[in-house]
Amino acid sequence: xxxxxxxxxxxxxxxxxxxxxxxxxxxxxxxxxxxxxxxxxxxxxxxxxxxxxxxxxxxxxxxxxxxxxxxxxxxxxxxxxxxxxxxxxxxxxxxxxxxxxxxxxxxxxxxxxxxxxxxxxxxxxxxxxxxxxxxxxxxxxxxxxxxxxxxxxxxxxxxxxxxxxxxxxxxxxxxxxxxxxxxxxxxxxxxxxxxxxxxxxxxxxxxxxxxxxxxxxxxxxxxxxxxxxxxxxxxxxxxxxxxxxxxxxxxxxxxxxxxxxxxxxxxxxxxxxxxxxxxxxxxxxxxxxxxxxxxxxxxxxxxxxxxxxxxxxxxxxxxxxxxxxxxxxxxxxxxxxxxxxxxxxxxxxxxxxxxxxxxxxxxxxxxxxxxxxxxxxxxxxxxxxxxxxxxxxxxxxxxxxxxxxxxxxxxxxxxxxxxxxxxxxxxxxxxxxxxxxxxxxxxxxxxxxxxxxxxxxxxxxxxxxxxxxxxxxxxxxxxxxxxxxxx
Amino acid sequence: xxxxxxxxxxxxxxxxxxxxxxxxxxxxxxxxxxxxxxxxxxxxxxxxxxxxxxxxxxxxxxxxxxxxxxxxxxxxxxxxxxxxxxxxxxxxxxxx
Numbered sequence: 274x275x276x277x278x279x280x281x282x283x284x285x286x287x288x289x290x291x292x293x294x295x296x297x298x299x300x301x302x303x304x305x306x307x308x309x310x311x312x313x314x315x316x317x318x319x320x321x322x323x324x325x326x327x328x329x330x331x332x333x334x335x336x337x338x339x340x341x342x343x344x345x346x347x348x349x350x351x352x353x354x355x356x357x358x359x360x361x362x363x364x365x366x367x368x369x370x371x372x373x374x375x376x377x378x379x380x381x382x383x384x385x386x387x388x389x390x391x392x393x394x395x396x397x398x399x400x401x402x403x404x405x406x407x408x409x410x411x412x413x414x415x416x417x418x419x420x421x422x423x424x425x426x427x428x429x430x431x432x433x434x435x436x437x438x439x440x441x442x443x444x445x446x447x448x449x450x451x452x453x454x455x456x457x458x459x460x461x462x463x464x465x466x467x468x469x470x471x472x473x474x475x476x477x478x479x480x481x482x483x484x485x486x487x488x489x490x491x492x493x494x495x496x497x498x499x500x501x502x503x504x505x506x507x508x509x510x511x512x513x514x515x516x517x518x519x520x521x522x523x524x525x526x527x528x529x530x531x532x533x534x535x536x537x538x539x540x541x542x543x544x545x546x547x548x549x550x551x552x553x554x555x556x557x558x559x560x561x562x563x564x565x566x567x568x569x570x571x572x573x574x575x576x577x578x579x580x581x582x583x584x585x586x587x588x589x590x591x592x593x594x595x596x597x598x599x600x601x602x603x604x605x606x607x608x609x610x611x612x613x614x615x616x617x618x619x620x621x622x623x624x625x626x627x628x629x630x631x632x633x634x635x636x637x638x639x640x641x642x643x644x645x646x647x648x649x650x651x652x653x654x655x656x657x658x659x660x661x662x663x664x665x666x667x668x669x670x671x672x673x674x675x676x677x678x679x680x681x682x683x684x685x686x687x688x689x690x691x692x693x694x695x696x697x698x699x700x701x702x703x704x705x706x707x708x709x710x711x712x713x714x715x716x717x718x719x720x721x722x723x724x725x726x727x728x729x730x731x732x733x734x735x736x737x738x739x740x741x742x743x744x745x746x747x748x749x750x751x752x753x754x755x756x757x758x759x760x
Numbered sequence: 761x762x763x764x765x766x767x768x769x770x771x772x773x774x775x776x777x778x779x780x781x782x783x784x785x786x787x788x789x790x791x792x793x794x795x796x797x798x799x800x801x802x803x804x805x806x807x808x809x810x811x812x813x814x815x816x817x818x819x820x821x822x823x824x825x826x827x828x829x830x831x832x833x834x835x836x837x838x839x840x841x842x843x844x845x846x847x848x849x850x851x852x853x854x855x856x
Contacts, residue, residue: 375836381831456795468815484816511822512814580798591775598776600849605842609852613776621778629777633768633787636775647798652811659812691790692797707814732816758764 277302279760280448282347282441288348289336294331296336296346300390303348307392307439310759314415316434318353318392319361328390335388343502345388346616350443352431353394354401355381356475365397365409365427365476368603368623378475378485379440379507380444387502392440399625400594401451401479403427404697405687408627413684416459417756418705418722422681425455429491432459437759438452442490442499446476448483449582450676450701453713456489457676457725460715462742462752463489464496467516467709467733471500472507480589481512483582483705492752493742495523495712500735516733524736529744530564533669538571540674540700540727548689550590552717553675559748560673560741570669578702579695582700584638585706590628593633597623659707661710664685665729671741675700676713676725700727710735714742715751723754762792837841 277285277299288294304322309316327347332346342519356362356374358381362581363369377385385391390617404413407428414429416422417437424433428445432455435443447465456463464487471486478484488499501522506515536557541550561567599605599619606622609615624632640649665672677697687694704711716726726745730738746752762769768788772779814854834847843850 349764365797372840375840402848461785469819508822508824512819514816515821521844574804577801577804580800582841583794584798584801595776599842601837602840611852613853615852616776617773617778620776621780624777626783629775629779629783630787630790630794632777633771633791637771637795638793638798640774647801649811650801650806651798652813653806653809654801656812657804657806659815669841690793694791695797708816 274301278438280304281491283498285441285594286344286347289580290341291712292336296332296390299346299685300325300329300348300392302441303392303595310437311440313420314417314433314437315412316396316414316430316437316439317350317393318363318365318396318411318430321360322359325390327390332388332390342387343498344384347389347637348392348440349389350392350395350431350434350440351381351386351543352397352428352443354397354446354477355444356477357381357391357394361396363410364393364409365399366628367410367591368597370410372602376475379472379509380476380503381727382505383505384444386674391741394435395443398427398429399628400477400742401427401446402450402590402627402631404450404454404694406430407684407688408625410625415684416681417712418460418681421683423458423684424472425458429452429455430457432461432463435459435461435489435491436756438755442488442495443493444486445489446486447485447705448586449705452487452489452725453701453711453725454698456713457723458681459722460751460754460756461489461491461501462493462496462712462714463487463710464500464739465704465710466735467710469512470504470710470733470735472510472513474507474509478593479595480586482589482666483586493712493739494522496527496629496712497525497739497743501642519736521736521739525737525740525743527740529741532565532566532671532741534560534567535665535669535672536567537575537672537674538569539575542576544678544696544699545675546679546719546721549675549724552719553726556716556726556745557673559745562658563744563748570660570665570672572665572703574654574657574661575703578658578706579699580649581654581658581706582694582698582702585645587631587635588639588648589635591632591639594632600749611641622637655706658703662707669737670730672729674727680719680722680724704729708732710738712738712742714745715749715754716749761795763788763795
């Protein structure tokens with residue numbers, strides 16, 4: 274039982290409650306793994322060792338007294354986009370290199386209340402803008418399956434950490450695929466809930482109508498356990514939805530037979546790698562063998578989701594990132610000659626290349642004379658895509674297809690052309706535009722690299738989506754595969 | 761369509777971003793290609809479609825009773841500021 278990392282998060286939580294081992298032992302073992310592999314993977318920006326050990330001791334005391342919550346003593350990591358009180362929160366940017374958050378994000382507070390022990394803050398694309406984790410001020414994260422490859426992004430640090438079993442679960446955020454795409458590229462499970470299901474309070478804003486917090490774990494069962502503790506209404510988030518949170522863990526037992534699965538015609542386009550497609554088709558046959566009924570559906574406007582996204586997300590980003598002005602927090606340039614000079618140089622120095630590109634794209638599409646042609650037009654096409662999803666869910670329960678067009682690619686391979694990089698998210702962005710829950714689960718390998726299968730459900734169908742993922746994982750063992758050197 | 765240096769300078773000025781001489785041609789090129797890429801939206805027929813600002817339509821802004829709920833944390837918050845004095849944020853002189 275000392276090879277803790279061979280256990281699932283669910284098993285570790287149960288083992289702690291049964292007092293088969295202590296949280297201090299568990300936390301020490303994972304901190305040791307982080308120390309051993311951080312040099313190769315660069316998955317963490319900060320490791321909060323001392324606080325983690327203190328929290329583990331407190332967890333052990335709570336467990337000894339017969340108390341504690343669902344996750345008491347379980348080690349986790351937070352994407353460095355979530356504000357953590359008294360701990361540096363950088364969002365992967367030089368702009369926030371010295372920022373120590375004065376408060377906890379709601380997600381952080383809820384997981385703390387459930388007893389989880391934070392081991393550190395994970396690396397990410399700067400301000401979550403990227404699909405490869407190469408835009409981080411703290412350097413790229415490496416894929417545990419092959420260190421020459423990207424882990425995906427923007428939640429690349431959380432994904433690599435979970436894939437390498439440096440932590441059994443981690444928080445993440447998804448604006449255009451930032452949970453599901455790295456989950457696919459790292460061979461783990463990544464779950465994005467319905468927009469409004471998980472509070473955005475204290476989650477540094479990128480594109481507020483798209484951003485949603487979620488989890489990266491080895492399995493759907495682990496994701497259900499973490500999500501149950503994270504989800505719920507929060508008065509501090511004006512778009513938080515005031516609806517009861519089902520017991521996602523209990524719901525996993527729902528039978529799959531009779532599930533109506535839609536194969537999205539647009540997900541099997543010419544951009545889909547043939548070997549990746551073969552793995553997806555094999556996975557669909559497993560669903561059929563489990564009693565699911567497959568039908569093809571089409572969302573004709575879905576191919577426009579990437580252009581819609583690259584209007585809406587930069588527009589919202591240019592507005593959200595206006596707050597970084599060098600006054601109240603964040604980087605300030607040396608010796609500003611006047612206020613304008615201070616704004617321009619603080620922002621010019623504090624933001625990296627991709628963030629500046631998106632701020633300027635957003636500034637342009639929102640500027641006088643272009644607003645109707647770009648921004649309003651994109652919002653209208655977004656409405657079309659949303660309506661097509663809603664119509665599709667009148668005839669099917671879930672949509673299943675690939676998460677990404679290809680497996681992981683080489684570091685540096687797509688940095689020269691932003692459009693090539695943006696097209697990585699072609700299958701994931703739709704769920705963000707419509708605010709739908711979606712999961713990526715591992716479904717096989719292409720040339721020793723994991724492939725992700727995506728399941729998308731209607732609004733607030735988290736339980737159904739997790740259940741569909743869980744049924745697949747009960748029938749397969751792809752989610753138990755660990756990269757060589759980390760088993 | 762290719763953005764001119766002047767157009768890029770005007771966008772950067774609106775966005776309060778100082779760009780180095782070497783960054784200008786890079787952004788001219790990449791912003792132009794992004795604008796061409798998003799031009800694909802023109803093909804969609806949206807004549808009778810209302811713009812969608814938000815994935816949860818019908819959500820109304822919540823209100824709360826107008827009572828004080830926050831306590832004073834200014835010292836804690838200002839610990840992250842580059843320059844403060846007497847509880848105030850300092851910036852370069854604005855009015856001579």
